[in-house]
Amino acid sequence: MTKVLVLGDVNVDIVAVQETSLAVDSDTPASISLRGGGGGANVAAWLARLGVETTLIGRVGADPLAEVALSGLDGVRLEVVRDPVRVTGTCIVLVAPGGERTMLPDPGANDALAAEDLPPLEGDILHVSGYALMRPGSRLAAMTAIERAREAGMRISIDPASAAPLANDPIFLQRVAPVDLLLPNADEAEVLGPQIDAPEVVTKRGAGGATWTDGAQTVTGPAVPVDDVVDTTGAGDAFAAGFLSAWLGGDVTAALAAGARCAADAIARVGSRPA
Structure with a gap:
């Protein structure tokens, strides 16, 4: 069975x-x-919902919001440190009619993740x-984890996460190269442009599906249609989990389909985690 370690933000949304x-400068019912x-x-x-053995590495505060941030993680092994000073990371998510979301993140304790926490x-x-x-604040810990994982013979997967901050980070991929898999969405891929240099790249295109390439071959997988798009928050995370759950099996088409199923499930409900 595939065993996946995930390093990243643990938030309250x-x-x-x-x-x-x-309604800018006025009230909007919500x-x-x-x-x-x-x-x-x-x-x-x-990943845990898909039955994958999963460990989460991260940092939360010692405040009551930490329990909310850690809810819905049944089946996940938690290597999550409690920060005695910083509060749990929080993100305000505005979900417009039609499901498109705008996020206002405050990283809180996430930005204090240290190499000693690994x-x-x-x-x-x-x-x-x-x-x-x-x-x-968390960069050294993430880079140290990547280096140790590479030394241990693990495969390395990176999700660039967000186009806007990437535009201000022209050496994002240079810091961590080489990696085995890059999982940008279309906007992130456009921002990264010539930085992209990985053996496998999966570009997520929302309703347009996703495309995998190793530079020599390209495979496109369709999105799973959804009648009512409720909330697109976390759809990319859900897709990544689905793809990773099948990635090492060697069947790219099956991995893209697994990602598409998870993404469709995610956008049909409010929130970014499975029910």
Whole structure:
């Protein structure tokens, strides 16, 4: 059985599902809830749901919000440190009609993840959420984990996480090269441009499906149609988990299909983790 270690953000998401388009400088009716979130924790939750042996490496505060951030992670082995000073990472998620989301993240304790927090790295895959590499506070821990995993013979998977901060980080991939798998969405791939140099790249295109390439071959997998798109938060994380769950099996078409199924499940519900 594949064993995956996931390193990345563990957050509380304050999700506001708007009834109408955002009324700037006025009021917009919304349904608001507190949910577990964060790119690392989301991938771990979906992997565990798929029956993959999964370990989550991260950092939360010692505050009550930590329990919300760690909820919905049944079946995940937690290597999550409690920060005595910083609060648990929090993200305000505005979900517009039609499911598109806008996020306002405060990393909190995520940005204090340290190399000393890392457990022994044993497994088949280390998957790293790009936020941990972009933020200066957690960067050394993420890079150390990648180096140790590579020395242990593990495969390295990176999700660049978000196009806007990538635009301000022109050496994002140079810091961690070489990696085995890169999982950008179309916007992130465009920003990274010539930085992209990995044996395998999967570009996520939302309703347009996803494309895998190793530079010589290209395989495109369709998205799974969804009648009602509720919330696109975490769809990329869900896809990554589905793909990783089947990646080492060697059947790229099956891995793309597994990713598409998870992404479809994610966007049909509110929140970024499986129910």
